[in-house]
Amino acid sequence: MRECHYMKSGCSVHELVEVLISAIEAKDNYTKGHSERVAEMTSDICSHLILSKSEVDEIHVAAHLHDLGKIYVEDAVLKKAGKLTEDEWEQIKMHPQVGENILSKVSGFGDIIKMVRHHHERWDGRGYPDGISGENIPLGARIITVADAIDAMLSERPYRPPMTLENCLIELEAGKNKQFDPMIADIAMRILAERV
């Protein structure tokens, strides 16, 4: 890769990521602002955990980037209202690894890349791409999973209206030890309960 001398030590990786992802999402009303809201929620959750500032910042940036790989999923598949075919579902399931591949060219992004790869793993090991479980899943990825699910539930989709906050809380409780790390789900539920 050609060396680029236009570098500023004060350059904010966070701001750059934020503007690029919001530009990508702006073309679709249903995803507009999704990564921004997920990033905000991950930081809210992190504020209830004992983490260093740099760990919180990395999780926040990873949350902005978590669905980057979806830029290679066809719009017709992403926006499909009906049931997905097996091939379409396989295409969607590739997005964590596609995001990982895109970001692998960025040096110093190792932990962020792992969080992007693993944001669809499940606490019970039934997620993808690797089917890892429990604390084998990076903490940041477990936090993004919960924040991502909350935003998906509370957002309108082409095929359904947004879920109520009360029902979202019920889903989070039901997903503990299955999709979600129970500790992270509990923290998120406390944060959401304050909004009811």
Ligand SMILES: [Fe+2]
């Ligand atoms: Fe942000």
Ligand SMILES: [Fe+2]
């Ligand atoms: Fe995703």
